[in-house]
Amino acid sequence: MERAAGTNGWRFAALADAGTGQVDRVCLDPRDPAFVQDVYAAYRRAHRESPAFFWDDYGHWCFAGYDAVDRLLRDRRFGRQILHVATRQELGWPERPTHLAAFDAVERHSLLELEPPAHTRLRRLITKAFVARQVERLRPAINALCHRLIDGFAADGEVELLSAYATPIPLETICTLLGVDRAAGPQLLAWSHAIVKMYVLDPPMSEQVAANEAARDFAAFLRGQIAAKRDVPADDLLSALIAAEDGGTTLSEDELISTVVLLLNAGHEATVHQIGNAMASILGSGLEPTALFDDAEATAATAEECLRHDAPLHMFTRYALEDIDLSVEGQIIALKKGDRIGLLLGAANRDPRRFEAPDAFRPGRTDQANVTFGAGIHFCIGAPLARIELQEALSVLFERLPDIRFARPPRYGDTYHFHGLESAPMRWD
Template identity: 40%
Template sequence: MDVDPWSPAFVADPYPAYARLRARGRAHWFEPSGQFLVPRYADVSALLRDRRLGRTYLHRFTHEEFGRTPPPAAHEPFHVLNGNGMLDLEAPDHTRIRRLVSKAFTPRTVEKLAPVVARLAEELVDGLVEAGGGDLLTEVAEPLPVAVIAEMLGIPPADRGLLRPWSAAICAMFELNPDEETVRRAVAASVEFSAYLRELIARRRSAPGEDLVSALIAAHDEGDRLSEQEMISTCVLLLNAGHEATVNSTVNGWWTLFRHPEQLAALRAGEVALSTAVEELLRYDTPLQMFERWVLDDVEIGDLTIPRGSEVALLFGSANRDPARFDRPDELDLSRTDNPHISFGAGVHYCLGAPLARLELAASFGELLRRAPTMRLTAEPQWRPGYVIRGLRELRVEL
């Protein structure tokens, strides 16, 4: 099997390998990570909605009952933080927490953020234009979603520099087979970030504001409230999921546009709707290539029965290029309207922050198209070694 998530060549372009994988069948055992890889759109979409699979198994089984080894005690801070977030919970806890968080994180909340997002995008692009170029990742793509989430949570500007390093350290744990140094950094970041948020929550309890933390404290449903740990895990999840995806969608999207100059020219000329173009960029090169699920009850994929206790890896990047669902899937078509990509997932774990991500992407792409119409690449970028969350090290541009 030519899937190799640790190979720079595969990370740079996994799509030919995905095509071969789809052609060979619906599910494939992958020994290096101990997972079944699922590459086809129909299967990925169906399994995201299948309640026989879960992001956790601890609501039904102990580690031992599930045939798994408990994580070492030294890793506990990371697992407590991650395990109390919506993304890694199943019903009834997931249902309860998502319902409560949805009371605070409403479409109206996102709508009210629109002027803030527009202002931040304008300021960041102004800086890039005044400098005549630079690294699009560090100058625009990265600071925008971090600033938006920080603004939402009510984190003071002086503290915002702490967020990205914490997030990067924690998200590195989602790669396949992380080493001990990665684990050590993730645990340290989990301890520090949790302590910071615990203090912030205490301040908001005594002096509520207009921010999301205050709204999470106030959110209740039939007398039920979020615990402090659930609030902490929710805030970390909103930052990690909210900005990692948006940062990589921005730089991966611009790298795609630079390699398709005719499509970029059409977008700059206003011949293509920006919102439609953003959806196609998300489909064409999604930042989240793989989403993992535990098999809680035996599940059949074609002629193969995958037993309880297994782990499946749903290949989003492959599903989004499946010719059984998308016409000419390996072609970038910014005007594509039949585009049910699964870059934001599906089912009960569909990304709660998808409207905010779309708002941020439209703001930054729109501002760059308007203010930097001659922006061009100055050097071919290199990919970071991570595969699950896949993005560039930098994207150097000039105007």
């Protein structure tokens, strides 16, 4: 029995499934512009009718409920990789194409893609260099950077905020943190943009080739940076990563490269989108923006609600590491080893069973929580830095330009997986 077409092109179909009863399926191209421009309308329907559903276009089960997403992020029966417990032949997967060899080499040692014990060792080493450096001490420099950027366009009365403000903040910060010359920033950004296009559904061949070339060139650049830091260590993150040691082990050069690429790609792409999304949330709320940043506590609460209200990453996938009869959302879902699941972070952050008035922007809400940075062993290692960047970017902007507003209604970019504005033209008097 098929139901009526869903909001923004979603089509829910309740299909009889032997042994499990009713199974809800969703048919929707995630590149559908109507869906991309208002994903939350579709999420509202999913929450009402089927918070667990099989998304035909992706070919796997997806979960929209907060409790389910939070639990499955922590469930050790699932992992970000599967080939450490099964071969491609066992899973019926084809061999990886040779035109992605350089991209795969960078991904192979990415902290985000590994599972224990390799993940445990790598995260411990990175944590020694990254978290132990107390990223809070970067706040004054980030604050000064925000002021410097605004100095460059404040007198103009208008600006495209993503390129002139949201992009330089995390890019210059990560370059400074790593000890990489800021002049390399535009090239690093170009490589990052090319690489992350591999994380959407079915990227075209031209983007696959471009991503592979970017990964190759990025890795070559970093090998030179690593060699220089080995010869002349400095007070920076890359030198600290090179020197990090745990139980007699250190990071290999390939692990160092994968780590730096991940820090730049994940930290930069997500933060740029989050700043733009936050502006849309704040200015669309009807609240007085400057009142949201009265002090450090108010600023932190506002930033946290921005993270919940409109997250930059909406799907996090995991593999079943064994055959599992998964009990979730009132269903028993039979998964085979190697099956993928999709955890809808943006939907979970708007779950009406978890949040009062989930679509409302309410800084300081008593039910504040979000899965924007994930949970479990893959919780974002850069979350403390991302929070500082967001807090400073927003508070300084509204301090300097209190009447800033969108020059035209904001529109989201044409990709679902990375959820962010395509541009942010702003003006002020």
